[in-house]
Amino acid sequence: MEIAVYITLFALVLLYPAIDGRMRRLDRRAARIERKVDLVIDHLGITVPQPGVEEVVRLLRENKKVEAIKVYRKLTDADLVEAKEAVDRMERLENPGR
Incomplete structure (x- = not known):
């Protein structure tokens, strides 16, 4: 055996x-x-609507990027790099001049 x-x-x-x-x-x-x-x-x-993304956008508007990334990861099961890239894209859409 x-x-x-x-x-x-x-x-x-x-x-x-x-x-x-x-x-x-x-x-x-x-x-x-x-x-x-x-x-x-x-x-x-x-x-493509994503449920819960409003919370991520709200956190970005409050300059809470780290918390926004955490929420995005929880919503999408994305890894850290994917979540950061997605939140960065959202931030650029919210603040085109940045």
């Missing part, structure tokens, strides 16, 4: 780089597709 566990662990260790590489490629591909969809939506002038 112990030998089967060791063989399984060894196989997992050998397969991890291949699985990790595949997941990274899929993540990059999904990000490219998402950017393209965003460009199409922008080009068509479509606004």
